[in-house]
Amino acid sequence: MKLVVQAKLLPTPEQAEALESTLHQLNQAANQVSRLAFHTKTFQVFALRRRVYGELKAAGLGAQQAQHVIKKVVDAYTTLRGLIRNGRLTGKRQRQAESKPITFHAEAAHPFDDRCLSWLHDARTVSIWTVHGRIKDIAFTGSPDQLKTLAAYRQGESDLLLRDGTWYLVATCEIPEAPLKADPDGWIGVDRGIINLATTSDGINYSGQKLTHYRRKMARVRTELQARGTKSARRKLKRRAKRERRFAAETNHVIANEIVADAQRTGRGIAVEELAGIRDRVRLWPSQRATLSSWPFHQLGAFLAYKARRAGVAFVQVDPAYTSQRCPNPWCGHTGRGNRPSRDTFRCGSCGFAGPADHIAALNVARRASAVWAFVNMPNEPAVERGLSAPRAGQPDRTARRKPRASNLGR
Known part of the structure; x- marks a missing residue:
């Protein structure tokens, strides 16, 4: 890779x-x-x-x-x-x-x-x-680590770059992938959010408080610079925007490295919610739109995907529908808005199971991963050989993979 x-x-x-x-x-x-x-x-x-x-x-x-x-x-x-x-x-x-x-x-x-x-x-x-x-x-x-990788795997061209008065060479490295563990010993579910950037099914929270505080500070500075409207102010705006993106990327790198290292050590896979198109599905107040637009959830998922691939860890995305409203108890599974009395808490209205809402969502993501992984790795056999009836002429194949349904994440 x-x-x-x-x-x-x-x-x-x-x-x-x-x-x-x-x-x-x-x-x-x-x-x-x-x-x-x-x-x-x-x-x-x-x-x-x-x-x-x-x-x-x-x-x-x-x-x-x-x-x-x-x-x-x-x-x-x-x-x-x-x-x-x-x-x-x-x-x-x-x-x-x-x-x-x-x-x-x-x-x-x-x-x-x-x-x-x-x-x-x-x-x-x-x-x-x-x-x-x-x-x-x-x-x-x-x-x-970078110098070691550069010496061992560098290939092709390198870009000369001047950024904020500092010179860089950006090189492409072709790194061999570790053998994939195709039969994971369980899954680490990861729920991504704004208050907590990531919460795992093991109950580990990666708080977004530091990133949120930094972005609010940058937003105040950005407002002051935009009010000036000078060329110097616009140049500073561009530099600060790049600095903010680098800060968010560094935060996501640290989180992804820890999760992948834990999965590799325990022999488990990593499962995340499929959040593509979330900005089009979720209804927001005007005051919330800027926060969601700058929320680096996609970047964190991309970092988890390539780091897992590099380490030979299984990675899968699951349907996010109702992950924070469904009871994770295998014998219960009750789903409803009433299970979320507040943003941070979950309490099942049927069996009384309770816990932090983000942890509950991560548990549901981990439970769905096994079924999704088995389906993705299912041998490409005819429907009749799997004990299923083949579709009649003119009828859709019900064994084909269905498109993930749109959801507002139930939050």
């Missing part, structure tokens, strides 16, 4: 100046190619290469960097068409995007392949092509 590793560069002032000049010139060239591609409607690599390759070489770019500039522009327009085709870019934003060429910021990231960039892991330095010639002995650093 592919993972991205980020190494921090420690250049001298002279090296940093050369890197900055290189990045500016490469992005300036990309803007020129983008304008030509837009006006001539040339969005294929080979056709665009015939038009601009000679000019890029004459401007002082190396052969490899000229190729990367062309491919960078083509990939940008391909991404734009994909966003429009998938409905991610509509209305006024779509018209604006289609009315002008794509532009690249002067400090936008740029790819370097092994011909333009050499890693010396023993000396912990890199050698990189610049517009002022090749520069050697640029020191880099990172966490021990």
Whole structure:
């Protein structure tokens, strides 16, 4: 599986100046190619290469960097068409995007392949092509795990990136996956939320209080900067938005690492609720919309999925309907809104079983995981061989997997 590793560069002032000049010139060239591609409607690599390759070489770019500039522009327009085709870019934003060429910021990231960039892991330095010639002995650093992964599994291109005055190289690593434990010894159900970012069926809560407090603080600062309306304020808004996203991602990484490590140690699988489309299904007060829109539940699920895959831990998503309203007792199973006297508590109106609502939801998620995993891993046999009657002509196959029903999570 592919993972991205980020190494921090420690250049001298002279090296940093050369890197900055290189990045500016490469992005300036990309803007020129983008304008030509837009006006001539040339969005294929080979056709665009015939038009601009000679000019890029004459401007002082190396052969490899000229190729990367062309491919960078083509990939940008391909991404734009994909966003429009998938409905991610509509209305006024779509018209604006289609009315002008794509532009690249002067400090936008740029790819370097092994011909333009050499890693010396023993000396912990890199050698990189610049517009002022090749520069050697640029020191880099990172966490021990990242450096080990980088040395063992790095493949392909690496992106040179300048962020908040700090230089980074972002490398792609092809990491082998651990053998999947196809018969888990039970499941860890994970219920995701806002008050508690994650609650497991073992009763472990990962509180979102710290993240919520941080976001409220950033919201107050954002309101003040938006009121100013200056260019400096807008630049600060962008930097703070990126900082907030990094803070949320770090929080989710810590949670996912702990849950996956627990599952790997105990031989269990991980089950989460399928929350795709929750923003369209849940009715909210206007004051709640911003909170839900910035809620990083999808990111946490994605982190759990790829970390579980890397560790060989089974991972499955289950139907979220009524997980917080259903009694987890196998002999009861009573479901109703009355089982939730408050947001934080659960009390079964039939058998009296009680507990924290998030823990109850996680228990129900874990119970559903066994059935879903068995269904997903069911051999692909004809219905008659499984003891089921085959559908008649013109009738739907009742053995086919049903679409998960929409739900407002019952909360």
